[in-house]
Amino acid sequence: MNTQERLDFTRIAEAITYIRQNFKRQPGLEQIAEKVGLSPSHFQRLFTNWAAVSPKKFLQYTTIEYAKKMLKEGKASLFDTAHETGLSGTGRLHDLFISIEGMTPGEYKNGGENLSINYSFAGTLFGKIIVAATPKGLCYMAFADDEQEAFDALRLMFPKAAYQQQADEMQKKALSFFSRDWNEHDPIKCHLKGTDFQLKVWDTLLKIPMGQLTTYGDIAALIDNPKASRAVGSAVGDNPVSVLIPCHRVIRSSGELGGYHWGLTRKTAIIGWEAARMECAE
Structure with missing residues (x-):
């Protein structure tokens, strides 16, 4: 220095x-x-x-x-x-x-005392997943290798909310990610809790095309904060809606996959699956 x-x-x-x-x-x-x-x-x-x-x-x-x-x-x-x-x-x-x-x-x-949250578990190609929604939109989606741990993580967000284990249309729409025709885009409304910086990063993640990858540095540049790669990494890791907000499409500038909360094997599989689907769609 x-x-x-x-x-x-x-x-x-x-x-x-x-x-x-x-x-x-x-x-x-x-x-x-x-x-x-x-x-x-x-x-x-x-x-x-x-x-x-x-x-x-x-x-x-x-x-x-x-x-x-x-x-x-x-x-x-x-x-x-x-x-x-x-x-x-x-x-x-x-x-x-x-x-x-x-x-x-x-x-x-x-603590979300008057908030009603529906949640359910579903099987996917990449393992069991928990998905939850409030009346305002999708609020949580994560892999659930342990159902109790997954529910506890959801409950930390709104400890006093009323939870019902039941599927609803919002959840079904989110889970259609794994089966729908990606030429037909159906927007999903989200109810997210995050800082202004986190929301900006998550919004940028949504703009990464399916089948493509980007880096933490690229995202920092896109949000006009090129020196914030480390902060971007933290925001990517705090993403509450896994897969749908595609944090798995972010890698290190060296070409290494980087971290992933649910393991690099799962991250690699999702990236490969998306690339294959896009290739078949061409």
Whole structure:
């Protein structure tokens, strides 16, 4: 690391410390930039390059993590939580939760208490799978080598939701991935919980054509964050709708397959199956 890089790192570390210590005051870009002795535009570029998110987004993440802690403890109302985190009211708290968590603060606080989720297990060419849906759309799809472990992982997302083990039309539509004619595209509505960055990565995964592969670096470039390959990898790994959101189509720039939560043998098989289907369709 050269002298300039050390100086830049020191400034970013100082900015992060300042944001974490003062997030309740919701400091603006100009205020944070002044603290580290840079112009707002220069600081914006530098921080984004180093942290892979903008200063505003980092402030939002810091704020919402504190809000989530308060709501989990159950000791504060939504109004008190908004006030304590430096937000002007419950409206801003609501907007922040929708943007970062994909749900309202009330839904987060209640752990999905008023949410109804149908789930079922089904056999596929690549092993048993669990698929679940809310009234808003598909919320979970994963390989289920152990049914209890698979259900427990689903329940962690919405611990207080009401679960019914029954198949519905949303689940059937999702499972048709393994049998339908891919010349006939039938959109599937999803109900996903994730940060803005995760949702952006997952949306990019959906644009990878069947039978083709891409790299973590390519995805980072597509979302205009070329230095965020590692963060992209984490977001790909957190994908809640396996296969349908095709995280298996992402490999390392070296050509190696990289990781896969359900094993490289399964990843290789899915990639080969898709390539064969596309070849037959030509």
